[in-house]
Amino acid sequence: MARIVMDDLHKVYPGGVKAVTGISLDIADGEMIVLVGPSGCGKSTLLRMVAGLETITGGTLKIGDRVVNQLEPADRDIAMVFQNYALYPHMTVYNNLAYGLRNKGVPKAEIERRVQEAAGMLQIADYLDRKPRALSGGQRQRVAMGRALVREPAAFLFDEPLSNLDAKLRVQMRVEIRQLQKRLGTTSLYVTHDQLEALTLADRLVVLNAGQIEQVGTPMELYRRPATVFVAGFIGSPAMNMIDMAYLRDRGAAPSALPGGTDLVGIRPDDLSLTPPPGPAMVLQGRVALLEPAGAESHIYVTLDANAQPITVRVPGLPEVTEGAVVTLHAPLEALHPFNSASGKRTD
Amino acid sequence: MVENDRFGSLLAHLILILGVAAVVFPVYVAVIASTHAPGTFLQGVMPLLPGSHAIENYRTVIFEGRAQAGAPPIGLMLWNSFVMAMMVAVGKIAISLLSAFAIVYFRFRFRIFFFWVIFLTLMLPVEVRIVPTYAVVANLGLLNSYAGLSIPLIASATATFLFRQFFMTVPEEMLEAARVDGAGPMKFFKDILLPLSITNIAAMFVIMFIYGWNQYLWPLLVTNDERYYTVVMGIQRMVTGADSEPLWHLVMATVVLAALPPILVILFMQRLFVKGLVETEK
Numbered sequence: 001m002a003r004i005v006m007d008d009l010h011k012v013y014p015g016g017v018k019a020v021t022g023i024s025l026d027i028a029d030g031e032m033i034v035l036v037g038p039s040g041c042g043k044s045t046l047l048r049m050v051a052g053l054e055t056i057t058g059g060t061l062k063i064g065d066r067v068v069n070q071l072e073p074a075d076r077d078i079a080m081v082f083q084n085y086a087l088y089p090h091m092t093v094y095n096n097l098a099y100g101l102r103n104k105g106v107p108k109a110e111i112e113r114r115v116q117e118a119a120g121m122l123q124i125a126d127y128l129d130r131k132p133r134a135l136s137g138g139q140r141q142r143v144a145m146g147r148a149l150v151r152e153p154a155a156f157l158f159d160e161p162l163s164n165l166d167a168k169l170r171v172q173m174r175v176e177i178r179q180l181q182k183r184l185g186t187t188s189l190y191v192t193h194d195q196l197e198a199l200t201l202a203d204r205l206v207v208l209n210a211g212q213i214e215q216v217g218t219p220m221e222l223y224r225r226p227a228t229v230f231v232a233g234f235i236g237s238p239a240m241n242m243i244d245m246a247y248l249r250d251r252g253a254a255p256s257a258l259p260g261g262t263d264l265v266g267i268r269p270d271d272l273s274l275t276p277p278p279g280p281a282m283v284l285q286g287r288v289a290l291l292e293p294a295g296a297e298s299h300i301y302v303t304l305d306a307n308a309q310p311i312t313v314r315v316p317g318l319p320e321v322t323e324g325a326v327v328t329l330h331a332p333l334e335a336l337h338p339f340n341s342a343s344g345k346r347t348d
Numbered sequence: 349m350v351e352n353d354r355f356g357s358l359l360a361h362l363i364l365i366l367g368v369a370a371v372v373f374p375v376y377v378a379v380i381a382s383t384h385a386p387g388t389f390l391q392g393v394m395p396l397l398p399g400s401h402a403i404e405n406y407r408t409v410i411f412e413g414r415a416q417a418g419a420p421p422i423g424l425m426l427w428n429s430f431v432m433a434m435m436v437a438v439g440k441i442a443i444s445l446l447s448a449f450a451i452v453y454f455r456f457r458f459r460i461f462f463f464w465v466i467f468l469t470l471m472l473p474v475e476v477r478i479v480p481t482y483a484v485v486a487n488l489g490l491l492n493s494y495a496g497l498s499i500p501l502i503a504s505a506t507a508t509f510l511f512r513q514f515f516m517t518v519p520e521e522m523l524e525a526a527r528v529d530g531a532g533p534m535k536f537f538k539d540i541l542l543p544l545s546i547t548n549i550a551a552m553f554v555i556m557f558i559y560g561w562n563q564y565l566w567p568l569l570v571t572n573d574e575r576y577y578t579v580v581m582g583i584q585r586m587v588t589g590a591d592s593e594p595l596w597h598l599v600m601a602t603v604v605l606a607a608l609p610p611i612l613v614i615l616f617m618q619r620l621f622v623k624g625l626v627e628t629e630k
C-alpha cells in the first residue's frame with residue numbers, strides 16, 4: 001500500500017531518444033491508474049522507470065515516502081506482470097511464485113501460506129506442480145499474476161498483461177484483475193492499448209502522447225470532456241467526429257453559442273441521431289456512404305459534401321436507411337466539443 | 349519420378365552403408381584381434397572370427413600391464429585419462445559459461461576487445477603454441493601433474509561462443525523478472541541461466557570430454573612419469589616402448605578398453621539430450 005509520486009520525470013535513452021519528457025503524477029494509495037496512448041508514446045518506458053528496470057534520467061520518483069530513483073527493482077517493493085509473462089520455464093508453478101520470496105528470506109511456512117493463498121485466489125492451486133510449458137495461455141497469465149500477488153507489494157505494475165489472450169479470456173481476466181485489485185487495495189499502474197480495458201479498469205486514466213501527459217482524469221471525465229483534440233480522438237470508439245467551423249458557417253449550421261477561438265467542433269458518433277432531439281440542435285445533411293450493422297447497434301458513415309472524412313453516426317438497432325440516400329443528422333448543442341485546432345485545446 | 353527416387357535412395361543407402369562399414373571394420377578388427385593368442389597377429393593372416401583368448405588377454409592388460417607390455421597397468425592410465433578429460437571438460441564449461449555470461453550481460457570497458465581476444469584463441473590450438481606452452485608449464489613446475497595435463501587445454505572459444513549464442517536467445521524479460529524477484533547477477537546465473545543451459549552443457553560436456561580423452565601429443569610431452577600416463581599415449585608406449593615385437597593382442601585389448609569410457613559418456617548424456625529436445629521451450 002503506498003502512494004506513488006512522480007515529479008517531472010524524464011527519460012532520455014542512450015541513443016538520444018527522449019521517451020519521457022516531464023511527467024508529474026500523484027497516485028493515491030490504492031488507486032488504479034491506467035496509462036494509454038499510441039504506440040511509442042512512452043507508456044512502457046514510464047512503467048519500467050517506476051519498476052526500476054530503466055534508469056531515471058531526470059526528476060524524482062517516490063514510492064511510499066521513499067525516493068526510489070536509485071533503488072534496485074527488488075528493493076522498491078513493487079511487483080510487475082510482464083506482457084509475455086516471463087515465467088521461469090524450468091521451475092514449477094509453485095517455485096515460480098516462491099522464488100522472489102525465497103530471495104527475500106521469507107520463512108518457509110510463510111511462503112507456503114502466501115503461495116497457497118494466491119493460488120486459491122487465482123484458481124491455479126491444481127497446477128502448482130506443473131511447469132509453465134504445461135499450462136494454457138490463460139493459466140500462465142494467472143501464474144504471472146500470482147507471482148506478483150505473493151510479494152504483497154506496495155504497488156502492482158502491469159505492462160499490457162492481457163494482450164496475448166483471446167478476446168473472451170481478456171474480458172474475464174480484466175474483470176478478475178479489477179476485483180482483485182479492489183479487494184487488496186493495492187496501488188496499481190496498468191499500461192494498455194485497449195480502450196475498453198482502459199475505460200473499465202481505471203480509477204483514473206492517463207493519456208500519454210509523445211512522452212507527455214495529455215490529460216488525467218476519471219474515464220468518464222475524459223470521455224465527457226476531453227481537454228485536447230488528441231484525447232478526443234483517442235478515447236471513445238468509434239472515434240469522435242471533427243468538423244471544421246468554416247464548413248458549418250458556409251452551411252449556416254454553425255451554432256452561435258460556441259466560445260471564441262473555436263474552429264473545430266467535435267461530435268461523438270453516439271450524439272448524432274437521425275431524428276430531432278428535444279432541445280436545440282445542430283443540423284447537418286449528408287449522403288450515406290456505408291451502413292455497418294454491428295449487432296445491437298449500427299454505424300452509419302455519412303459523407304458531407306466538401307468534407308473529405310466521412311462522419312460516423314452510431315444508432316441503436318438497424319436503421320432504415322439505404323446507402324446513397326440523403327439523410328439529415330441532428331446533434332444536441334450541449335453535446336458539442338469546441339476546440340481550437342492551432343493549440344489543440346478545448347475552448348470552453 | 350518414383351523410379352528415380354527409388355534409385356536415388358538405394359544409391360544413398362549404399363553409400364551410407366559403405367561409409368559405416370569403413371568406420372566400423374577397423375573397430376571390429378580391433379575387437380577380434382584382442383581375443384586371439386599372442387602370435388596370431390604376426391602370422392600375416394588376419395582372423396575375422398573371435399579367438400579364444402579374450403578373458404586371458406583382458407586380464408593381462410588390466411592386472412599386469414607393464415610386466416609384459418611395457419606400460420603401467422591400464423587401470424591407472426584409464427584413471428589418469430578420466431581425470432584429465434573431466435578436468436578439461438568441466439573446466440572448459442565452467443570458464444566458458446562465465447565468460448559468455450560476462451560478455452552477454454555486462455557492459456564493461458573493452459568488452460568487444462575481450463570478445464575478439466577470445467575469438468582469436470580459436471586460431472591457436474595446443475599444437476600451434478605447443479613449445480611456449482610447454483615452457484610455461486615446465487617453468488611453473490607442472491610437468492607430471494594433473495594440472496599440467498589439463499590447464500593449458502582449458503580455455504575454449506568454441507564453448508564460449510555456443511553459450512553466448514544461447515544466452516542471447518533467453519528473453520530479456522526473464523532477466524527483468526529475476527531482477528524484480530530480487531536475484532542479483534550471480535543468483536540469476538545460478539538459478540535461471542544454468543538450468544536453462546543444461547542441454548547445451550551436456551552437449552559441450554560430451555564433446556569436450558572426448559576432446560580431453562583423445563589428447564595425445566600434449567600428455568606425451570608433459571609426462572615422463574608413468575604415474576601420469578594417459579591411456580591414449582600409453583598405447584603408443586606399448587607399441588614402441590617394449591623391447592620385443594609389439595604385443596598386438598594386448599595393444600588391441602587396451603584400445604578397446606580405451607574406447608569404452610567416451611562411449612559410456614555419450615550413452616549417458618544422450619538421455620539428457622533427448623530430454624532437452626523434448627523440452628525445448630524458454
Ligand SMILES: Nc1ncnc2c1ncn2[C@@H]1O[C@H](COP(=O)(O)OP(=O)(O)OP(=O)(O)O)[C@@H](O)[C@H]1O
Nearest residue numbers: 013014015017019038039040041042043044045046
Ligand atoms: N532501449 C531503448 N533505446 C532507445 N530507445 C528506446 C528504447 N526503448 C524504447 N525506446 C523508444 O522510446 C519510445 C517509447 O517507447 P515505449 O516502449 O515506452 O513505447 P510504448 O508506449 O510502450 O509503445 P507500445 O504501445 O508500442 O508498447 C519509442 O520511441 C521507442 O522507440
Ligand SMILES: [Mg+2]
Nearest residue numbers: 043044045159
Ligand atoms: Mg509498450
